Amino acid sequence: MGINREVYDFAAKAGALEGYVYRKNKLDIDYLPRWVDNLVSHYQCLPSEVKEDFQSLCNGTVGRTIHSLLPHLGEDHEVIHKLKGMVSGKLPLSADDFTHGR
Numbered sequence: 001m002g003i004n005r006e007v008y009d010f011a012a013k014a015g016a017l018e019g020y021v022y023r024k025n026k027l028d029i030d031y032l033p034r035w036v037d038n039l040v041s042h043y044q045c046l047p048s049e050v051k052e053d054f055q056s057l058c059n060g061t062v063g064r065t066i067h068s069l070l071p072h073l074g075e076d077h078e079v080i081h082k083l084k085g086m087v088s089g090k091l092p093l094s095a096d097d098f099t100h101g102r
Helices: 003-021 029-045 048-073 078-084
Strands: none
Touching: 003 029, 003 048, 029 048, 029 078, 048 078
């Protein structure tokens, strides 16, 4: 798979996760560890110079996902720790902070 396809695949999965958990009162969290493991694996396989190009956008998408999941999972959940591993710098202020990373 070419690098553009890899970036698209990662971004689509990250965006889908953000959308799925955004402002949900009730979540089926059983699937989250596998989804996040897959996302982290995609992220880690991308070359560092490629990640540098989109990292601020990733911080926003993944950061908002973290904010959406915190009420359901808590700060110490493994999924939260793995997601934070894909963020460098500050998280968005909330799940509604769509200006972060622009």
